[in-house]
Amino acid sequence: MKNKARFTFIIIFFIMTALLVFTLVKVNFNAGYGKSYTTTHQGETVIQLSWWGNDARHIYTMEGVDHFQELYPDVLVSYRYGEWNGYEKRTKVWMESDNEADVMQINYAWLDMYSSDGEGFYDLNELSEYIDLDNFTEEEKAYGTKNGKLNALPIAMNTHVFYYNQDVLDEYGLSLPKTWDDLFEMGEALGKDDRYVLGMSKKQMFILIISYYEQSSGKQMFNQDGTLAISKDEMTELIEFYRSLIDGHVLCPVDTFDRNRYMSGEIAGTMCWVSDTKIYCDGLAETGANVSRCMYPVLPGAKRSGWYTKPATMWAISSNTEHPEEAAKLLNYLLNDPYMVKLQQTEKGVPVSKKAIEILNEEGLSETNEYKAIEEMNEHQENLQLIIPNIENESIIDAFKQGADEYIFDKATAEECADVICDEINEIIEGTE
Amino acid sequence: MSDKNRKRERSDERFRLFQYEVLFVFAMLIIIVTAFLDYIILDRTGQAMQEKVSDLIAANSRQLELNINSYLERMETTPTLLFSDEVYYLYDETDEKMEDYDKVKNEETIKNRIVDIGLMDNYSDFGIVFADDHKVGWVSHGTQDLFKDGGIYDTFSSYITNPKKNDGWCFGVNGNSDRMYYIKRLNPNAILISSIYTRELASVFVYPEQLDEMTIRLVDDENTIMYSSDDSEIGEKLPDEILKNIEDEFFDAGNSSSIVTRDYLINTNVCFNGWRVVCSVPTDIILKENQELKSFTLRISGALAMMFVLVGLVIITKLSKPMDGMVSSLQDKAEIDRLSGVMNKATFQESVENELKKEPSDDLVVFVMMDMDNFKQINDRLGHSYGDQVIIRMGKLLRKLYNNQTIIGRLGGDEFALYTGCKDVPIEDIKAAAIERMEQVIEAFSEEFEYEREQCELSISAGVYIKEVSGTDFKDLYEKADSALYISKNNGKSCYTFYGEEAEDDEK
Numbered sequence: 030m031k032n033k034a035r036f037t038f039i040i041i042f043f044i045m046t047a048l049l050v051f052t053l054v055k056v057n058f059n060a061g062y063g064k065s066y067t068t069t070h071q072g073e074t075v076i077q078l079s080w081w082g083n084d085a086r087h088i089y090t091m092e093g094v095d096h097f098q099e100l101y102p103d104v105l106v107s108y109r110y111g112e113w114n115g116y117e118k119r120t121k122v123w124m125e126s127d128n129e130a131d132v133m134q135i136n137y138a139w140l141d142m143y144s145s146d147g148e149g150f151y152d153l154n155e156l157s158e159y160i161d162l163d164n165f166t167e168e169e170k171a172y173g174t175k176n177g178k179l180n181a182l183p184i185a186m187n188t189h190v191f192y193y194n195q196d197v198l199d200e201y202g203l204s205l206p207k208t209w210d211d212l213f214e215m216g217e218a219l220g221k222d223d224r225y226v227l228g229m230s231k232k233q234m235f236i237l238i239i240s241y242y243e244q245s246s247g248k249q250m251f252n253q254d255g256t257l258a259i260s261k262d263e264m265t266e267l268i269e270f271y272r273s274l275i276d277g278h279v280l281c282p283v284d285t286f287d288r289n290r291y292m293s294g295e296i297a298g299t300m301c302w303v304s305d306t307k308i309y310c311d312g313l314a315e316t317g318a319n320v321s322r323c324m325y326p327v328l329p330g331a332k333r334s335g336w337y338t339k340p341a342t343m344w345a346i347s348s349n350t351e352h353p354e355e356a357a358k359l360l361n362y363l364l365n366d367p368y369m370v371k372l373q374q375t376e377k378g379v380p381v382s383k384k385a386i387e388i389l390n391e392e393g394l395s396e397t398n399e400y401k402a403i404e405e406m407n408e409h410q411e412n413l414q415l416i417i418p419n420i421e422n423e424s425i426i427d428a429f430k431q432g433a434d435e436y437i438f439d440k441a442t443a444e445e446c447a448d449v450i451c452d453e454i455n456e457i458i459e460g461t462e
Numbered sequence: 463m464s465d466k467n468r469k470r471e472r473s474d475e476r477f478r479l480f481q482y483e484v485l486f487v488f489a490m491l492i493i494i495v496t497a498f499l500d501y502i503i504l505d506r507t508g509q510a511m512q513e514k515v516s517d518l519i520a521a522n523s524r525q526l527e528l529n530i531n532s533y534l535e536r537m538e539t540t541p542t543l544l545f546s547d548e549v550y551y552l553y554d555e556t557d558e559k560m561e562d563y564d565k566v567k568n569e570e571t572i573k574n575r576i577v578d579i580g581l582m583d584n585y586s587d588f589g590i591v592f593a594d595d596h597k598v599g600w601v602s603h604g605t606q607d608l609f610k611d612g613g614i615y616d617t618f619s620s621y622i623t624n625p626k627k628n629d630g631w632c633f634g635v636n637g638n639s640d641r642m643y644y645i646k647r648l649n650p651n652a653i654l655i656s657s658i659y660t661r662e663l664a665s666v667f668v669y670p671e672q673l674d675e676m677t678i679r680l681v682d683d684e685n686t687i688m689y690s691s692d693d694s695e696i697g698e699k700l701p702d703e704i705l706k707n708i709e710d711e712f713f714d715a716g717n718s719s720s721i722v723t724r725d726y727l728i729n730t731n732v733c734f735n736g737w738r739v740v741c742s743v744p745t746d747i748i749l750k751e752n753q754e755l756k757s758f759t760l761r762i763s764g765a766l767a768m769m770f771v772l773v774g775l776v777i778i779t780k781l782s783k784p785m786d787g788m789v790s791s792l793q794d795k796a797e798i799d800r801l802s803g804v805m806n807k808a809t810f811q812e813s814v815e816n817e818l819k820k821e822p823s824d825d826l827v828v829f830v831m832m833d834m835d836n837f838k839q840i841n842d843r844l845g846h847s848y849g850d851q852v853i854i855r856m857g858k859l860l861r862k863l864y865n866n867q868t869i870i871g872r873l874g875g876d877e878f879a880l881y882t883g884c885k886d887v888p889i890e891d892i893k894a895a896a897i898e899r900m901e902q903v904i905e906a907f908s909e910e911f912e913y914e915r916e917q918c919e920l921s922i923s924a925g926v927y928i929k930e931v932s933g934t935d936f937k938d939l940y941e942k943a944d945s946a947l948y949i950s951k952n953n954g955k956s957c958y959t960f961y962g963e964e965a966e967d968d969e970k
Contacts, residue, residue, distance in 0.1 A: 083602070083603055084586065084604035087586065091659070107665065108584070110584050111580060111600070112602065114573070114600065115573075115576070115580055118577050118581075119580070119581050284565075284566050284569060284570075292610070308603060434563070434567075438561075438563035440563060
């Protein structure tokens with residue numbers, strides 16, 4: 030009897046142990062089997078953003094995009110960017126091949142080039158649900174309106190400004206120039222040491238030459254419809270003036286202009302957009318130099334100022350975008366979001382958006398050089414004209430510069446060059462039309 | 463409560479305790495066995511998981527390597543488009559014999575080419591630098607500002623480390639860590655510099671189903687981090703805990719490999735230019751689910767063990783009810799003489815010996831041996847069954863006469879024994895009490911067995927031995943009392959004799 034009870038107990042014990050182990054093993058292994066799991070990955074909406082600019086702009090814009098994606102994790106933003114030189118050509122390739130980014134930083138002139146009928150870009154009025162248009166006045170929106178359609182919103186207003194290395198001027202006992210003659214006098218002094226009064230890019234050079242033409246002739250170089258208004262004789266005189274600027278050490282040849290030459294004081298001053306103040310004013314100040322600002326030189330008795338203003342840059346949405354809602358959210362973020370506004374500061378100039386101004390006012394906007402330059406611009410409002418797009422047409426600028434080079438390097442006479450330049454510009458304008 | 467009852471309860475208590483001990487041991491055994499099995503199973507699962515994750519990361523890292531290789535190859539291929547025309551790559555701005563006009567025209571041509579080529583990617587630099595530091599194309603302000611005192615050409619020329627292809631890669635130029643450069647020599651006095659922002663690599667290093675806390679890095683030949691999913695690391699050296707594993711011989715073989723250490727799972731893939739993609743993830747992150755499973759399983763095991771104990775308790779309770787008293791009954795059967803109801807000889811001896819050893823001990827003991835006179839005639843004349851009845855009645859009589867302080871035993875046949883311990887009582891009083899008690903026994907016996915005395919002359923004789931506890935034992939008590947009994951028998955029976963007084967004729 031005793032043996033039987035013991036045997037029964039052992040059997041019960043092993044059965045219970047086996048049950049327990051079986052249960053545990055089943056719990057462990059059934060975790061991976063027997064059930065079917067479905068992993069779903071919500072695809073993001075991918076949109077593209079494109080812009081041009083300098084290093085600082087590239088870096089803060091990418092940082093802003095990262096922040097935007099944190100706010101909208103279901104939107105993935107890829108980007109294209111580059112420096113201004115050549116960017117117009119890249120944009121032309123993208124636009125003509127219908128391969129442009131969803132959200133684009135555009136130049137004011139491109140509205141005429143790609144959307145003269147208002148169809149080239151998305152009508153932002155249709156996206157007012159996502160874009161806070163109340164931050165812009167009707168006048169500001171008018172800059173981006175074509176054929177009644179709001180194609181773009183301005184980021185900032187821009188005009189040209191001159192910055193001089195005051196230490197260099199002091200070294201030569203010079204004052205800030207007010208007239209063209211002042212510039213030539215300065216060139217005579219600096220030229221003795223093979224230094225130049227001004228250095229600038231090809232594009233700024235063209236506008237400088239235009240301002241002289243308009244001051245001296247009292248006429249615009251381009252008509253409001255974009256056609257060339259200057260005669261060949263006047264172009265001849267203009268080319269000769271351009272050469273005199275170089276020969277008189279007023280203007281450094283654009284091909285040899287290097288920012289480092291300006292920063293080192295070899296070139297005393299520069300002309301740039303207000304939006305480039307960070308590079309040419311603040312950058313020079315960071316080297317320890319004293320920087321002075323002044324406006325255009327004037328010709329005594331001039332009937333026109335030759336000063337232009339424009340929206341510095343604008344944000345637009347591609348008319349081909351498949352994701353207008355997401356694109357509009359990104360555009361609104363770029364213009365009005367506090368984080369982005371603080372990242373951007375006045376790098377593109379003093380912002381137009383009321384919201385952005387409010388935010389930057391708290392950050393000391395009025396102390397910035399950009400703000401001071403724009404304030405000065407506003408004081409001369411009566412002299413400012415809205416820029417004619419062809420003034421910034423890179424092909425036209427190249428035609429002028431390359432034609433003028435023939436004269437500057439004595440490969441042709443001024444008359445011959447003027448003929449070529451006028452013909453080429455007219456061909457370009459006709460081609461654009 | 464009688465000693466017997468207390469003894470019975472103690473026996474039952476000991477049995478229940480034994481049951482609980484068995485249950486506890488089994489429960490512990492179950493826990494240990496299941497914990498051991500769990501450990502084995504989960505350990506193997508953990509290892510399998512590590513291997514699978516390692517394989518998965520290795521496969522994904524391989525894809526990253528292919529991505530970055532593809533990206534870097536494109537970075538190398540694009541500049542070669544400058545070799546499509548001699549004007550682009552043979553132009554030497556430092557050639558003093560060349561007229562300025564030709565230089566301007568050549569540079570315009572080159573700029574246009576760069577603009578066309580630059581369409582291919584987001585370059586932060588794409589330009590040509592000549593031996594006199596003159597620049598054509600896109601050489602950014604950021605790069606120019608690294609060389610405010612000149613030396614841009616010489617510095618970048620020194621990074622051309624591949625003599626066959628006349629090119630090279632560099633990072634951390636003059637402390638800059640936001641871009642990586644590719645340098646290609648165009649002619650003895652001109653190099654092409656192209657660069658991208660390292661954060662651009664985020665689009666290359668998109669990791670499918672990225673593990674939490676996994677860090678993806680691109681490091682150069684000197685283990686400087688050029689890109690990291692953790693931005694704060696860029697420009698720093700690889701962390702020591704990663705580096706020490708990277709520097710193992712295993713990794714120095716140059717192969718793309720992975721290793722699982724106690725702290726990290728690390729995977730490295732070598733790019734075609736010698737840079738490495740290094741992915742690392744803390745091991746405990748990989749095993750997080752396994753740890754959770756282990757914890758869950760242990761909880762389940764504990765719960766099951768508890769359940770086992772509870773079920774065991776219920777079973778024990780159910781089983782023990784019918785067994786209640788069985789143990790004590792069995793014990794009684796083993797210890798109590800079935801006829802007389804007093805202790806059998808073995809138990810009586812054990813009890814007496816225990817009493818003799820107990821602390822504090824008694825001073826004196828009274829040991830009595832009793833034997834019925836002429837009991838044989840009862841069996842012969844009245845039958846054995848009647849004899850058994852006599853024994854039964856004798857047991858009852860003794861139990862009636864003696865209280866619990868006296869141990870009563872039947873030593874065999876018609877022989878009984880009594881043991882009583884006394885403390886702090888003078889021996890004279892004890893002896894007087896013993897005499898009185900023996901008189902009572904003889905009288906009670908005479909009354910109880912009157913019929914038997916008339917029929918068979920049944921009577922009782924006794925031998926009494928009073929002794930100090932020290933220096934005695936059961937054998938001594940038994941022999942001395944027995945010898946006194948023997949004297950009583952010889953002296954005519956139906957009397958009692960105190961041991962040691964027979965010489966004085968002390969019989970009654």
